[in-house]
Amino acid sequence: MPALRAVAPRVQNVRVDEASAGQRLDNFLAKVLKGVPRAHLHRVIRSGEVRINSARAAADSRVALGDRVRVPPMRVADRASRADAPAREYRIVHEDDAIVCIDKPAGVAVHGGSGESHGVIEQMRQARPGAFLELVHRLDKETSGLLLVAKTRPALVALQNDLRTRRPGREFAKGYAALVVGDWPASLKVIDVALRKDLAADGSRHVRAVDADDARARRSISLVRVARRFGDFSLVEVALKTGRTHQIRVHLAYINHPVVGDEVYNEGRDNTVNDIDVRNAIKSMHRFFLHAERLAFTHPKTGERMEFKQPLPTELSAFLAIL
Numbered sequence: 001m002p003a004l005r006a007v008a009p010r011v012q013n014v015r016v017d018e019a020s021a022g023q024r025l026d027n028f029l030a031k032v033l034k035g036v037p038r039a040h041l042h043r044v045i046r047s048g049e050v051r052i053n054s055a056r057a058a059a060d061s062r063v064a065l066g067d068r069v070r071v072p073p074m075r076v077a078d079r080a081s082r083a084d085a086p087a088r089e090y091r092i093v094h095e096d097d098a099i100v101c102i103d104k105p106a107g108v109a110v111h112g113g114s115g116e117s118h119g120v121i122e123q124m125r126q127a128r129p130g131a132f133l134e135l136v137h138r139l140d141k142e143t144s145g146l147l148l149v150a151k152t153r154p155a156l157v158a159l160q161n162d163l164r165t166r167r168p169g170r171e172f173a174k175g176y177a178a179l180v181v182g183d184w185p186a187s188l189k190v191i192d193v194a195l196r197k198d199l200a201a202d203g204s205r206h207v208r209a210v211d212a213d214d215a216r217a218r219r220s221i222s223l224v225r226v227a228r229r230f231g232d233f234s235l236v237e238v239a240l241k242t243g244r245t246h247q248i249r250v251h252l253a254y255i256n257h258p259v260v261g262d263e264v265y266n267e268g269r270d271n272t273v274n275d276i277d278v279r280n281a282i283k284s285m286h287r288f289f290l291h292a293e294r295l296a297f298t299h300p301k302t303g304e305r306m307e308f309k310q311p312l313p314t315e316l317s318a319f320l321a322i323l
Contacts, residue, residue, distance in 0.1 A: 009073060010073055011070065011071065011072060011073060012032075012070075012071040013068050013069070013070055013071075014032055014068070014069045014071055015066065015067070015068055015069075016028070016063045016064060016065055016066060016067040016068075016069065017065070018065055019153050020063060021063065021064055021065040021157070022062055022063070022064070022157045022160060022161060023062065023063055023157075023160075024059065024060050024061070024062060024063075025045060025050065025052065025057050025058070025059055025060070025061045025062070025063060025069070026038065026041050026042060026045065026059040026060070027134070028063050028069065029041045029045070029050065029069075029071065032069075032071055033071065033074060036074060037112060038111060038112055040074070041059075042059055044072055044074070045057070045058065045059050046059075049070075049072040050069065050070060050071065050072065051069070051070040052067050052068070052069055052070075053067055053068055054068075054070070062164070084118075084126060085112070085117070085118030085119075085122035085123045085125075085126050086118075086123060086126065087123060087126035087127040088123035088124070088126070088127055089124065089127050090102040090103065090104060090105075090120065090124070091103040093146065093308050093310060094306075094308060096301075097151065097152075097301070098150070098151055098152055098154075098155040098299070098300055098301040099136075099148060099149065099150055099151060099155055099159075099299070099300070100133075100148075100149045100151060101146060101147070101148050101149075101295065101308055102120070102146075102147050102149065103144070103145065103146065103147075103310050104120060104139055104143075104144060104145060104146075104147040104292075105144055105313065106141075106142050106143065106144040106287040106313070106315075107141065107142060107286070107287065108120055108141065109141045110135055110138050110139055110141075110147065111135060111138075120135075120147065121133060121134070121135050121149070124149065131151065132150075132151055132152055132153065133149055133150070133151060134149065134150050134153075134156045135147070135148075135149060135150075136148040136149060136150050136156065136159045136160060136163065137163060137172075137174070137243065139292055140246065140249075140290070142287045142288050142290070143176075143288075143290045143291065143292060144287075144290075144291050144292070144313050144316075145176070145291045145292025145293055145310050146174075146292045146293070146294070146295040146308055146310050147292070148295060148297070150300075154300065154301075155300040155301065158300035159172065159297065159300050162297060162298060163243065169298070170297075170298045171296070171297075172296075172297045173239065173294070173295070173296040173297070174239070174240050174243070174292060174294065174295055175237060175238070175239050175292075175293055175294030175295075176237070176238045176239075176240075176248055176290060176291060176292055176293060176294075177227070177235065177236075177237060177238075177290075177291045177293045177312060177316075178235075178236050178237075178238055178248060178252060178259050178289060178290045178291075179233055179234070179235050179236075179259070179260045179289035179316075179319075179320070180233065180234050180236060180252050180257040180258060180259055180260065181232065181233060181257055181258055181260060181266070181269040181270065181272070181273070182232070182233070182234065182256070182257045182269075183229060183231075183232075183234060184224070184226050184229075184234035184236055184257055186226060188224065188255065189223060189224055189225065190221065190222075190223055190224070191220075191221065191222045191223075191224065191251045191252075191254070191255060192219070192220075192221050193209045193220060193251060193254055194209065194210055194211065194212040194214065194217035194218060194219055194220060195207050195208070195209060195210065195217065195218055195220045195244045195245075195246075195247060195250055195251075196208055196210045196214055196216045196217050196218070197216075197218075197244070197245050197246075205245055205246070206264070207244070207245055207246040207247075207249075207250045208250065209250060209251070209254040218242070218244055219242065220242045220244045220247050220251065221240075221241035221242050222238055222239070222240060222241070222247060222248060222251045222252075223238065223239040223240075223241060224236050224237070224238050224252075225237045230320075230323040231323075232273050232274070232275075232278070233260065233323060234257065235320070236252075237293075238252075246264075246265070248290060249262055249264070249265045249288070249290065250265055253265040253266065253267070259288050259289055259290050260282055260288065260289040261282050261285055261287060261288035261289055262288040262290075263288070266288075270282050277322070278322065278323070281319055281322050282319075285315050285316070285319055287315070289316055289319070291310075291312055291313065291316060292310070293309060293310055293311070293312070294307070294308070294309050294310075295307070295308045296308075
């Protein structure tokens with residue numbers, strides 16, 4: 001049985017300093033409680049044990065300068081009993097002294113938690129000891145493509161502020177390529193459907209479309225354009241006006257055109273495809289067909305407008321060739 005250590009042996013009331021202002025609550029806790037698994041942090045937040053200025057808060061709540069965050073006592077397995085993340089560098093699309101943009105492959109989580117012992121960010125930190133590295137945004141484990149990492153605290157705060165506020169001229173724009181089942185209606189260009197996120201006891205997330213008046217619903221907007229048609233399938237380009245968990249996958253499934261290969265939200269639609277060779281090709285991809293192909297933002301240090309595009313990975317372009 002692994003040895004336990006007390007990360008927070010007693011209740012702490014931590015004041016948010018200038019360097020931490022604007023962070024998500026779960027990210028702030030991860031810094032305060034080093035070594036605590038992300039799923040554990042989410043559980044104590046949901047339980048109400050973590051509070052901001054005596055009020056309950058969600059994992060994605062933002063802490064502000066001077067806020068008082070209640071941190072409960074916590075015991076976790078000693079770090080010596082857990083394997084460190086293996087050091088790994090990913091293919092770099094762009095890097096300077098403030099940011100690094102990488103091409104994340106499918107099958108790798110962006111961070112540890114929810115059953116994952118480690119992810120991209122932990123591996124990069126191991127490969128670059130002592131470096132400041134923080135995720136600016138997230139991608140699903142099976143989504144490939146462009147992922148932005150901040151190399152300084154000011155860069156992280158500026159980029160996440162742009163991501164959250166969407167100020168004119170400083171929009172943080174993300175574009176995705178998705179292959180969906182069925183012939184996408186040409187007239188359907190905007191999906192404005194509220195989403196609700198539910199967390200299981202193990203920290204896993206499931207999202208569903210709900211009525212806008214649901215108390216836990218969040219308005220979610222996706223813009224869709226057909227790029228190419230393949231009979232039983234449509235290749236679409238999706239731009240996000242909001243950035244909710246699993247937004248693209250749930251929105252497309254709600255319209256009854258789910259993402260190919262998505263075992264969570266597809267509901268077996270892949271099996272309705274008549275061509276058995278195509279069905280087998282879907283299974284052999286070992287992932288769903290969703291790729292973060294475009295990223296545009298304002299550089300946090302220079303103010304320069306930047307845009308990156310990343311073509312489909314080999315396994316996705318090879319599947320299109322089969323079609």
